Every structure is written in structure tokens, then in C-alpha cells.
Amino acid sequence: MDCLFCKIIDGEIPSTKIYEDEYVYCFKDIAPIxxxxxxxxxxxxxxxxxxxxxxxxxxxxxxxxxxxKIAKSEGIESYRIINNCxxxxxxxxxxxxxxxxxxxxxxxxxxxxxITK
Ligand code: 5GP
Ligand code: ZN
Numbered sequence: 001m002d003c004l005f006c007k008i009i010d011g012e013i014p015s016t017k018i019y020e021d022e023y024v025y026c027f028k029d030i031a032p033i034x035x036x037x038x039x040x041x042x043x044x045x046x047x048x049x050x051x052x053x054x055x056x057x058x059x060x061x062x063x064x065x066x067x068x069k070i071a072k073s074e075g076i077e078s079y080r081i082i083n084n085c086x087x088x089x090x091x092x093x094x095x096x097x098x099x100x101x102x103x104x105x106x107x108x109x110x111x112x113x114x115i116t117k
């Protein structure tokens with residue numbers, strides 16, 4: 001399958017690995033928007049959050065489990081996890097991924113989420 005993140009999991013495309021287990025892979029985002037910006041992805045190909053179902057939803061739980069482990073191991077007390085689903089929400093890579101952001105005081109509200117209207 002021609003999927004960028006599947007290629008990253010396979011090591012076909014290099015990435016800076018942060019964490020890996022049987023279910024998920026975590027690596028640095030190539031264009032960070034925060035001092036700490038990781039992507040956490042399930043190792044199985046799921047094209048987006050709209051494709052989560054009873055068969056594969058355990059993968060999302062594994063992503064959040066990994067996030068908690070990563071935060072603990074790096075001494076991160078606050079973090080934000082973001083998923084963009086669909087074009088208007090800003091999803092550019094069609095392999096389910098969660099942005100893990102930390103290392104800065106974050107705002108909350110329409111502007112901080114990029115909502116302009
Ligand atoms: P989305 O916009 O789909 O929610 O997030 C995709 C993310 O993947 C973006 O933050 C983008 O910077 C990151 N990204 C795109 N291509 C690559 C790549 O080749 N390597 C890494 N490490 N990150 C990438
Ligand atoms: Zn994929």
C-alpha cells in the first residue's frame with residue numbers, strides 16, 4: 001500500500017523513533033509546531049478516525065497507553081493529543097495518527113485550534 005506512515009513503520013522512510021511496541025510506533029513530527037511534537041500511530045493501517053470500529057478500536061487505546069508511557073518516561077506532566085480527521089480538519093496523511101504536543105503553555109479556544117469562522 002502506498003502509505004507514507006506504513007513506510008515509516010517499515011523503516012523504508014527514515015524517522016526519529018521515540019517509542020515502539022507491538023501495537024504502535026511513535027516518532028518526531030518533521031515539522032514541529034511545539035517544542036515537543038510527536039506522532040503516535042497504530043502499526044496496522046487505519047486510514048483515519050472515521051474508520052475506527054469494534055474490530056480495531058483497541059489500537060486507539062494502545063495509542064493513549066503509549067502516550068501516557070512516553071510522558072512518564074520523559075517527565076512530561078502536561079500534553080495535548082490531537083487527531084485531525086478529514087480534509088477540512090487538516091488531515092493530510094491518511095493513516096490514523098495522533099499528534100502529541102508538549103513543552104509549552106497551550107491556549108484553548110477557536111484561534112488556538114485554527115478555527116477562524
Ligand atoms: P495531519 O496534518 O495529517 O494531521 O498530520 C500529518 C503530520 O505528519 C504533519 O504534522 C506533518 O508535519 C507530518 N509529516 C508529514 N510527512 C512526514 C514525514 O515524512 N516524516 C515525519 N516525521 N512527519 C511527517
Ligand atoms: Zn498506512
